[in-house]
Amino acid sequence: xxNPIEKxxxxxxxxxxxxxxxALLRVAQMKRAWKHKNRRELTWWENTxxxxxxxxxxxxxxxxxxxxxxxxxxxxxxxKDQKAAVTYQYPEQPRPLSARTRTRHxxxxxxxxxxxxxxxxxxxxxxxxxxxxxxxxxxxDPNIEKFPxxxxxxxxKCVYCGFCVEVCPEDAIRMDTGKLxxxxxxxxxxxYDKKRLMDE
Ligand code: SF4
Ligand code: SF4
Numbered sequence: 001x002x003n004p005i006e007k008x009x010x011x012x013x014x015x016x017x018x019x020x021x022x023a024l025l026r027v028a029q030m031k032r033a034w035k036h037k038n039r040r041e042l043t044w045w046e047n048t049x050x051x052x053x054x055x056x057x058x059x060x061x062x063x064x065x066x067x068x069x070x071x072x073x074x075x076x077x078x079x080k081d082q083k084a085a086v087t088y089q090y091p092e093q094p095r096p097l098s099a100r101t102r103t104r105h106x107x108x109x110x111x112x113x114x115x116x117x118x119x120x121x122x123x124x125x126x127x128x129x130x131x132x133x134x135x136x137x138x139x140x141d142p143n144i145e146k147f148p149x150x151x152x153x154x155x156x157k158c159v160y161c162g163f164c165v166e167v168c169p170e171d172a173i174r175m176d177t178g179k180l181x182x183x184x185x186x187x188x189x190x191x192y193d194k195k196r197l198m199d200e
Pocket of ligand 1: 123126130132158159162163164166
């Protein structure tokens with residue numbers, strides 16, 4: 001069909017067919033158009049934005065003085081059951097983290113200081129971001145099958161899902177360092193090797 005007007009008409013007809021999959025879309029379009037057309041005009045007083053500014057200042061002041069009064073009362077040991085808003089002076093004063101928060105990874109150690117990891121590759125396999133790379137080696141202790149010759153975790157790719165921690169059968173990897181400020185100046189610095197994961 002070459003006639004563009006006819007093509008457009010047929011296209012629009014699809015929207016008007018109540019049984020078509022586009023019917024709901026058409027209703028939504030009509031509602032939006034109606035709202036737009038019937039939108040109330042602002043009065044001259046509203047157009048000055050003074051009422052909106054005054055409402056904003058009132059709301060901000062209400063919260064400010066409410067919290068200020070509560071902090072003063074807390075100084076005198078009163079109304080301790082009512083919490084006042086707190087501003088954390090980050091990064092000097094880091095915000096307390098919940099015990100369940102997943103923070104930067106670490107590799108746990110045995111008593112002799114070697115990694116608990118047995119290079120089973122479960123974490124590498126389960127990682128959805130493919131950011132763990134392990135090379136397994138034979139452990140000198142016959143009671144331990146393998147150990148990670150190389151354990152590399154690229155934090156730049158990690159999505160902090162915690163799957164590696166969940167899947168580990170040895171409790172060898174944890175996300176409980178409490179460290180969230182992992183920003184670096186290069187991608188390479190975001191790559192953590194075994195030593196960094198054990199010691200930092
Ligand atoms: S937290 Fe998730 S994305 Fe990050 S290393 Fe573990 S499994 Fe991979
Ligand atoms: S799942 Fe645990 S034991 Fe297995 S390779 Fe990963 S950290 Fe090591």
